[in-house]
Amino acid sequence: MAGSTYGKILTMTTWGESHGAAVGVVVDGCPAGIELSAADIQKYLDRRKPGQSRFATKRAESDTVEILSGVFEGKTEGSPISLLIRNRDQHSGDYSEIASYYRPGHADYTFDEKYGFRDYRGGGRSSGRETIGRVAAGAIAAKILQELGVDVFAYARSIGPVEIDDRKFDLSERDRNGACMPDAEAAKQAECYLDDLLSQTDSSGGVVECVMRGLPTGIGDPVFEKFSANLAKAVCSIGAVKGFEIGDGFAAAKMRGSENNDAFRMAEMPDGGKRPVKATNHAGGTLGGMTDGSDVIFRAAFKATPSIAKPQKTVSKNGEEIEISIRGRHDPVIVPRAVVVVEMMAAFAAADMLLAGMTARMDRIRDFYGK
Template identity: 55%
Template sequence: MPGSIFGTLFRISTWGESHGQGVGVVIDGCPAGLPLEVRDIQLELNKRKPGQNKYASPRKENDKVEILSGVFEGVTTGTPISLIVKNTDQRPKDYSNIVDVYRPGHADFTFDEKYGLRDYRGGGRSSARETIGRVAAGAIAKKILKEFGITLLGYTRSVGPVIVDMADFDASQIDENLFRMPDEAKAIEAGHYVDDIIKEGNSIGGTIECVVTGVPTGLGETVFDKLDANLAKAVMSIGAIKAVEIGAGVGVADKKGFDNNDFSRYEDGMLIKETNHAGGIVGGMSDGSPIIVRATVKPTASIHIEQPSVTRQKENKEIMIEGRHDPVIVPRAVTILEAMTALVLVDALMLNMTAKMDYLRKIYTI
């Protein structure tokens, strides 16, 4: 199965299945000399692990990461870094009723059509547990970015119809509520809304956002490898994501050019943008202002309501999905969005070293 490798110079390869022995990632291209401990990675994994509250899957996994290679005495060696998280709460029997039935909203049918077989235990490679490798690699990418003053802030912008008013944005609230919303009042409102969704046996989606500050100008290329194009591919590769926006996103559709253009001025020799509708990327390259990436998360496909479906034998059949599932995946997806954004930016930083002779001279001139 191709398609499990991402990146050019900072390259990752994720592996493992939802109910297999474990999941993990191999990171190739991480420079030597980066201080790295298990704790750095574990802090990020803790944000996406299941079983933390009533709005997440009750599957009880510690998601404890182990570093198998590429780190010596707390520092990266420049060799491939291999990370593993063992699955400890597998319940394949929960999926025994779907061996021959295709679940609505899942990749069951397409897997069967493509490969002639599928791992029906929680979706195998299509499971959200695959994202553990992304988040673990993203933790390392974030450490590299931090070395250059680049920081990422992810949060939930909406859950169903409950939308954060950006005028009330409070970053300190993101880690203080179960929905990772930068607005305490909206987080409480979202809780009441999702409680009703749970009673129905249903699920709900929402939107998440990541703002990156401290990004230097000139990251990204001008044609196929535009920074926003690479970000869009990275974020769309997350299973639950159905749409990606940069900056004003779909909001530009009803704007006039004069209203949508970002005007600039100089203050004390510094270029200042009056607005940031472009989301920090112009012509495929970063312009030095905050990069804004927004993603739309679909409702969890597995719901506790009987649904019409079909079987491998081409029969019509009603199905009730068993197992443990999130009524809302949105809060856990925030750290995955941050991870994929960080991976793209680290790769872009490394690739940008070839943009000017001056960059090469700084490295190789004695």
């Protein structure tokens, strides 16, 4: 199976299945000399692990990371970093019935058509558990970005019909509620909405918003390697993502040029100099495919969790039309746990493009080599 590797300079290759012995990732291209410990990675994995609220699957996994290679005496060696997270609470029997039919909204049918075979235990490679490797890899990218003063943070902007109020934005609140929203009032409304859906054995989707602050100007290229295009690929590769927009996104289609354009002005810098900055940020931090020095702001739309106990119509592998109710341990909404996945994929994409941008100018290459 191809397609398990992302990145050009900094790469991640995720591996493992939902109900296999373990899942993990190999990160290559990471510069040597970065301080890295299991704790640096674990803090992000803890944000996505199951069982943290009544809106998450009850699968009891510690998701403890093990660093197998690439780190010596607390620092990266410049060699491939291999990370492993063992699966300890597989209930594969919950999924035995799935082998005989195709679940609506899942990859069962397309897997069978493409490969002639599928791992039906929790979805195999199509399971949300694959994102553990992405989060672990993103934690390494986040360390690279921190060295450069770049901050990346995400949160649930909306769950179902409930959306945060920007006037009440408090990022610290995000980690204090089950909805992962930076607005306490909206989080309570979202939790009531989800409780109602749970009583109906149904599920919800939502939108994750992410902000990337401190990226230098000029990251990305103007044609096929646009910053926004590579970012979209990273984010849209996450299972259940059905939409991506940056800046004003689809709303820009309804705006006039005079409304959507970001005017420039001169601003004083900490070193006493001045440089152009944007007065507004309708573009979401990119111009011509390259970062423009302002915050990169984007959103990812997640569909409702397809595994629901409510009766659904489908077909069996034998072509019989049937009605099913899916059993097992499933999230009624994946948005809260997906927040850190979006955050880490954005961090990884940015770190990869930062490293690729180092060769854009000959004068900087000469400076690096002292010529």
